[in-house]
Amino acid sequence: MMDTMLLIFLASLLAGLLGAMAGLGGGVLIVPLLTMAFGLDIRYAIGASIVSVIATSSGAAAAYVRDRITNMRVGMFLEMATTTGAITGAFLAGLVHPKLLFLVFGLVLASSVAPLLAHAREETPEGVQDDGWSRRLKLSSGYYDAALGHQVNYQVTGVPLGLAMMWVAGLVSGLLGIGSGAFKVVAMDVAMRLPVKVSTTTSNFMIGVTAAASAGVYFSRGDVNPLVAAPVALGVLIGAGAGTRWLEHLHSRTLRIVFIPLLLAIAAEMVLRGLGIRP
């Protein structure tokens, strides 16, 4: 048993490292790892994963908030939607057949490859006007962009659509035990037209709170097994910390070439299990 725990710790460390280097967050590989390599019940895997998501995102958010790029007003407003979605997702996860969880997880994992393939987006969208919600909530803001070498001021639009998309992002996070950062970034990019740096850091800011909402449900339901959650959380925390640091020194293109086929293979395996083709 202690051997298993040590293996879980080392595997989580590797998953956190790879996840952070690919810019996917530490959690996305944990559920496939625990279910397929260690044969753990998917509900315990999700319970351990969601706890590790809180650890990594809170550490990263602390740094981004200090850099003052995160739009905390946007984040806290949208958290009303992500937390409601997360609790709904955690509730549903307790009801549905585990096979359905495998199937949905595989499909979400496969779709998370899309942003990795996409070309660089508009750094700072032009001609965005505050909508009524944004004016009322005073969401427009600005930050100093070190890469561009000047201050970037921006306005915010599409708030109702952003809110609806955030509920879905929260639902996916609570159902599958992942941060669903990609969904959050898409909502802020496409619907609300925030600058890329603001949407990525604000997404990270919200992930911890979103995950805490569903983690509470998993914890009180008894789906967070301490002997799994502790090695996973510590492993991912250490791995993701190292991965973020190495990220700056590695060419992300070569990394993606390795990472995308791996993700697709894992996604396919999970879909096959969901369909009952694999045991």
Add this chain to the structure above:
Amino acid sequence: MASLVSAVLLGGVSLSALVLAAGLVLFLWRGPAELGPTSAAQSAGLPLSPYPTTIPGIWAGLTAADPLAVIQLGVLLLISTPVLRVATSVLLYVGQGDRLFSVITLVVLAILLFGLFGPL
């Protein structure tokens, strides 16, 4: 505001990581034999020993120096870190006299507490 929120997040994660590590060390040191009766349910070779999932349960386990209760305390501290971050922002917005955002952050806090203590 940013620096206080940042400090809460960093402090919470560091503290819970320490408690989790302490619980694991305690577990490895005392060994699984002293854990008491193991339930019949087995998963991946890990015994699903009874572990506390409520605050009174964790407290009772801590007074008995149960390693699993220490780990659960670490998990609970980790889950509480974002909750504490939201509570901090409620106070900061109230202090700034920003009524709209005081209400918004209070709603988020209520949802989080419902997740942790609600009937789901």
